[in-house]
Amino acid sequence: MGKKKEVDLMLDLELGLDGSWMILRKRTCSSCLKKGSGVSADQKKPRRDRTMGHKEKSKERKEKRLQEISLLRTIPYSDHQRWWSKETIAVVTGGNRGIGFEISRQLADHGVTVIVTSRDASVGVESIKVLQEGGMEHVACHQLDILDSSSINQFSEWLMQNYGGLDILVNNAGVNFNHGSHNSVENARNVIETNYFGTKSMTNAMIPLMKPSSAGGRIVNVSSRLGRLNGKRNRIENEALREQLSDVESLSEELIDEAVSTFLQQVEDGIWESGGWPQTFTDYSVSKLAVNAYTRFMAKKLSERPESEKIYINSYCPGWVKTALTGYAGSVTVEEGADTGVWLALLPDQAITGKFFAERREINF
Numbered sequence: 001m002g003k004k005k006e007v008d009l010m011l012d013l014e015l016g017l018d019g020s021w022m023i024l025r026k027r028t029c030s031s032c033l034k035k036g037s038g039v040s041a042d043q044k045k046p047r048r049d050r051t052m053g054h055k056e057k058s059k060e061r062k063e064k065r066l067q068e069i070s071l072l073r074t075i076p077y078s079d080h081q082r083w084w085s086k087e088t089i090a091v092v093t094g095g096n097r098g099i100g101f102e103i104s105r106q107l108a109d110h111g112v113t114v115i116v117t118s119r120d121a122s123v124g125v126e127s128i129k130v131l132q133e134g135g136m137e138h139v140a141c142h143q144l145d146i147l148d149s150s151s152i153n154q155f156s157e158w159l160m161q162n163y164g165g166l167d168i169l170v171n172n173a174g175v176n177f178n179h180g181s182h183n184s185v186e187n188a189r190n191v192i193e194t195n196y197f198g199t200k201s202m203t204n205a206m207i208p209l210m211k212p213s214s215a216g217g218r219i220v221n222v223s224s225r226l227g228r229l230n231g232k233r234n235r236i237e238n239e240a241l242r243e244q245l246s247d248v249e250s251l252s253e254e255l256i257d258e259a260v261s262t263f264l265q266q267v268e269d270g271i272w273e274s275g276g277w278p279q280t281f282t283d284y285s286v287s288k289l290a291v292n293a294y295t296r297f298m299a300k301k302l303s304e305r306p307e308s309e310k311i312y313i314n315s316y317c318p319g320w321v322k323t324a325l326t327g328y329a330g331s332v333t334v335e336e337g338a339d340t341g342v343w344l345a346l347l348p349d350q351a352i353t354g355k356f357f358a359e360r361r362e363i364n365f
């Protein structure tokens with residue numbers, strides 16, 4: 001009988017777009033376990049293997065949570081929880097595909113009137129046709145490019161004329177140009193402009209159009225765990241900047257703008273690698289970090305509005321979702337990815353603002 005070969009499993013890991021680990025490749029390695037090295041069996045394993053226990057446990061917890069949520073989604077809102085009706089207007093940016101389309105679908109399914117916006121007007125028309133064929137009557141569409149101020153203005157005018165304003169804004173539109181271990185910052189300006197400045201432009205344009213209501217206006221920013229300030233990995237190294245961005249009392253729009261401008265300047269000067277920025281999906285992570293900080297800043301600013309004009313703003317991470325943005329390589333479905341955004345947009349009786357969520361739970365910024 002041939003001698004049994006001792007093999008060990010090595011896992012090649014990468015960070016997913018939501019900041020979770022994804023397994024790229026499993027490999028076997030026979031040279032990993034040498035005899036008599038004076039170290040424990042666990043220590044003999046490659047470093048990546050030793051940490052897998054924790055990662056697998058966290059993956060298990062996440063899967064369990066997703067199962068819980070799929071059950072929660074089957075529980076209908078009671079009449080007294082439903083603060084909305086077909087008169088409630090929700091605007092979704094980038095609503096023509098991926099998470100944005102699914103958020104639109106779920107909101108329409110709950111009985112809200114949804115305006116699906118898209119860069120390409122004809123794609124928007126096709127998108128709402130799909131929703132209408134699915135039995136959703138209260139849907140409309142309009143062209144909207146969040147990078148184009150005249151497009152935002154035209155949309156705002158149309159919205160006021162046809163709907164008299166809005167109740168819910170979902171800032172979903174976003175871009176990413178990196179996949180897997182690829183970490184180019186070639187498109188950094190586009191990524192920061194779209195994900196951060198585009199989100200800001202839409203928020204600023206929509207706030208004056210938000211209808212006063214006792215339930216409060218709702219803004220949901222689709223963000224990412226990759227933009228966490230104090231995450232265990234992929235965070236910015238500059239401690240002073242981290243502290244400044246963490247402190248909501250001193251947080252300002254200027255500070256956030258300055259941080260992203262510094263990053264973009266360093267990219268232009270070819271020195272960003274020594275700038276202490278997140279090491280993976282760098283430009284995307286910086287853009288979402290800015291969105292998260294902006295969410296907290298705006299929550300504080302909006303809290304000063306009179307009671308009848310309250311607007312609540314929160315951000316969430318949809319998980320690593322199978323969409324074009326991830327090259328369809330994600331681990332969760334669009335239904336799961338849209339869920340927390342829809343749940344936040346419809347939160348009954350709760351003045352929750354300036355928080356960051358994932359899988360229907362608050363997480364740290």
Ligand SMILES: NC(=O)c1ccc[n+]([C@@H]2O[C@H](COP(=O)([O-])OP(=O)(O)OC[C@H]3O[C@@H](n4cnc5c(N)ncnc54)[C@H](OP(=O)(O)O)[C@@H]3O)[C@@H](O)[C@H]2O)c1
Pocket residue numbers: 017018093094095096097098099100118119120144145146147171172173174175176194198222223224225317318319320321322323324325326330
């Ligand atoms: N997928 C994930 O794993 C993941 C994880 C964390 C966060 N997110 C966030 O989730 C959001 C949706 O992403 P997705 O995964 O659904 O991606 P997607 O399928 O690529 O959809 C992105 C949407 O944004 C639109 N968009 C891009 N630039 C725009 C602009 N300038 N103006 C208006 N719309 C614009 C796109 O329009 P076109 O069709 O015209 O290109 C598209 O509708 C993004 O903010 C993303 O950062 C995704």
